[in-house]
Amino acid sequence: MDKFEVLTGVAAPLPMINVDTDMIIPKQFLKTIKRTGLGKSLFFEMRYDDAGKENPEFVLNKAAYRNAKILVSGANFGCGSSREHAPWSILDFGIRCVIAPSFADIFYNNCFKNGILPIKLPQEICDKLMKAAENGANATFTVDLQAQEIQMPDGEKVPFSTDAFRRHCLLNGLDDIGLTLEKKPKIDTYETARKTEQPWV
């Protein structure tokens, strides 16, 4: 997993609530057995028309936002299925930070496992960021994870907070499995005790 330290890039506004995982990446793209290559299908149904042509109205098709690295959206972002294809497609497009008033739990977790930083901020602050993001190519934000701060285009700084352990993993690009395997003796002890008490497990 790539480290996440400081990210500078254009923020794209997607002012919708309940953006679900079917919208982020519809099921026809879940048939892959790879993690990569999903970026072109991100937000497929909003991004392309029935003939597969780009919809010029959709934010990520506008010249200013084609290289967006940050997404600002509405409440309950990522609701729906557990598909990790959702964060994979976001990452593959080049977006590494999503800002919203709230996130669905599974999506939120999945982001951290893929080096994406989801930032939860109160509605009024999201509204402010959304407004700034609407400034097209001028909507460059800098997200500093160590300092837990977003710098807006006008220089104003917005603080945010993240869970300490997850921040540590993201800053260092740590693989969860490796960390857990260091606790193997504890897992073994647990399994032995459980086997005696509940042999049916």
Add this chain to the structure above:
Amino acid sequence: MTEPRTLFDKIWASHLVDRQEDGTCLIYIDRHLVHEVTSPQAFEGLALAGRKVHRPMQTLAVADHNVPTTDRSKGIADPESRTQVDTLEANGKAFGIRVFGMSDDRQGIVHIVGPEQGFTLPGMTIVCGDSHTSTHGAFGSLAFGIGTSEVEHVLATQTLVQAPAKNMRIRVEGKLPAGATAKDIVLKIIGTIGTAGGTGYVIEYAGEAIRNLSMEGRMTICNMSIEGGARAGLIAPDETTFAYIKGRPMAPQGADWDKAVAYWSTLVTDEGAKFDTEIVIDAAEIIPQVTWGTSPEDVVPITGAVPNPDDADDEGKAKAMRRSLEYMGLTAGQKIEEVKIDRVFIGSCTNGRIEDLRAAAAVAKGRKVDPSVKAMVVPGSGLVKKQAEAEGLDAVFREAGFEWREPGCSMCLAMNADKLEPGERCASTSNRNFEGRQGRGGRTHLVSPEIAAASAITGYLTDVRKFQA
């Protein structure tokens, strides 16, 4: 005296392997279900790192999302779908995991197969790379969906890194009126708390109306916890639970059975335990429900009308409602029972169990599907299908004009060949009515199996009580 604890607290505590200073926990996972869509990248990760599956016997794999529901003797036509299903079987062999293949009677939707085999048991932690893993909470097990990276983590370590959830209890008190089902209870709950209402919580369902439900009904409720934002739902195990489990192929036997039941009987929320949120719903007020929009919280009684965005609490909500109405091709104020449908889908992990098929068949018996409607029944598993056929339900459905299919997820998410055409409207017993869920441009109304069957017959969304009088 120890502090009174909730059912969730008890299960959590009994699975704690380690606790970090910041409160994050390493919890043990007893059962891991695997399907073909969310696992290939996890197995690939294991192989690349040279890791093995830590406890293959605690893992069970089955293909469900991509499998055809028509004649399977010719295999899967779509090459990508076929690759995923083949990859699952190959990974099963390579890593020593049991796989129920496409020709196995036991194949079916992963959340139907687990309980059916006795793989799902009370007091356990159960995960699957699928959000509807919440289904298994009906047995009083802590069951939740995970992403593919976590699937890999569980395969390698049989544990997960998790923060404890908050406790919510929803009590559905009193008796359910005639015509209302478990599906109506859960739709009503989601309509009440909203699709984000359960975020960060595990919901325990309690109260007389829940206790009175069969295991099938309880699974329908827990299944849709995720539509209310909660990763897991829980119902304390009782005699109904034990009777369902007893004798299933993977259930404990003999002395182990007695020991297990004694333990399972302790899995209740203690008197006086604290919940962060508690909600009470009066069962008597639950009228059969139907969704009108593109979010599962968009529910109205079948006797009601399409709501008006102008009445919404805030502009964001009003905007979402207008978008939904346009997508759904409905107008505010339109009576629900005047909405014409084109398709009916009976199946999915929400309502694809034997009891659901019996309920739908009871409505369909001796009646005919309206000629304007294409209706299909997709049993949740091979064993459900077999049982239904033994009871003659397939004949009832066929005579009424329903198609009788092979088991799988089918048109719940339309990853296989079963899908809606743009603009087609469907009464569906599944769990999600998102835009495009059942096919691009398709319009979904979530309902109970009874309403789905009644609607197939009239060609309109229909109050099933008219058929039950």
